[in-house]
Amino acid sequence: DIQMTQSPSTLSASVGDRVTITCRASQSISSWLAWYQQKPGKAPKLLIYKASGLESGVPSRFSGSGSGTEFTLTISSLQPDDFATYYCQQYNTYPFTFGPGTKVDIK
Amino acid sequence: EVQLVESGGGLVKPGGSLRLSCAVSGFTFSSYSMNWVRQAPGKGLEWVSSISSRSSYIYYADSVKGRFTISRDNAKNSLFLQMSSLRAEDTAVYYCARDRYYYDSSALYWGQGTLVTVSS
Numbered sequence: 001d002i003q004m005t006q007s008p009s010t011l012s013a014s015v016g017d018r019v020t021i022t023c024r025a026s027q028s029i030s031s032w033l034a035w036y037q038q039k040p041g042k043a044p045k046l047l048i049y050k051a052s053g054l055e056s057g058v059p060s061r062f063s064g065s066g067s068g069t070e071f072t073l074t075i076s077s078l079q080p081d082d083f084a085t086y087y088c089q090q091y092n093t094y095p096f097t098f099g100p101g102t103k104v105d106i107k
Numbered sequence: 108e109v110q111l112v113e114s115g116g117g118l119v120k121p122g123g124s125l126r127l128s129c130a131v132s133g134f135t136f137s138s139y140s141m142n143w144v145r146q147a148p149g150k151g152l153e154w155v156s157s158i159s160s161r162s163s164y165i166y167y168a169d170s171v172k173g174r175f176t177i178s179r180d181n182a183k184n185s186l187f188l189q190m191s192s193l194r195a196e197d198t199a200v201y202y203c204a205r206d207r208y209y210y211d212s213s214a215l216y217w218g219q220g221t222l223v224t225v226s227s
Binding site: 001032034036038043044045046049050055087089091094095096097098099100101 | 142144151152153154157166167168169202207211212213214215217218219220
């Protein structure tokens with residue numbers, strides 16, 4: 001199975017900060033990586049598909065990059081609504097696997 | 108409007124069985140692969156199972172293989188997860204989710220989740 005890791009596990013930031021989260025796969029997954037945002041008690045929300053595709057309706061301050069085994073999610077200017085937990089997921093090979101999550105909280 | 112509504116969760120004893128359902132509307136159900144994803148209390152997301160649009164391809168996480176069965180009824184716009192030999196570690200909120208497109212298996216639409224608690 002493909003293992004996914006994320007760093008950091010927790011990130012403390014302020015409104016307006018540029019934030020970067022890293023996701024690594026244990027083997028190449030080409031560009032088959034998604035990023036999700038989840039708030040407490042809510043279902044996850046798809047932000048980025050195929051490593052860099054911005055899902056419709058998602059603010060342009062979110063961007064994704066990478067291919068192979070290393071990927072990043074960047075929030076260019078953190079907004080109050082962005083404090084949440086972020087997960088990466090590989091969907092190159094079954095079983096699909098999620099990263100452990102990165103919690104972005106208020107500094 | 109796309110809607111996915113899970114039901115069937117509840118309290119079950121270890122070793123017991125439960126059948127989850129996901130009723131969908133707002134899109135052509137028979138054209139999309141579907142998934143179950145779970146989240147244990149306070150923990151991260153875990154992909155559980157996927158089924159292709161016509162049930163030709165089915166996949167499971169190792170943690171549920173042999174105990175859970177995914178199925179769908181395209182005529183009734185419904186997805187199911189039959190869970191048996193349940194264990195305490197199966198306690199989680201279970202979400203159904205739809206693939207983004209037929210060629211992209213990221214999960215675009217999600218239900219609100221249904222809680223399964225396995226406890227004596």
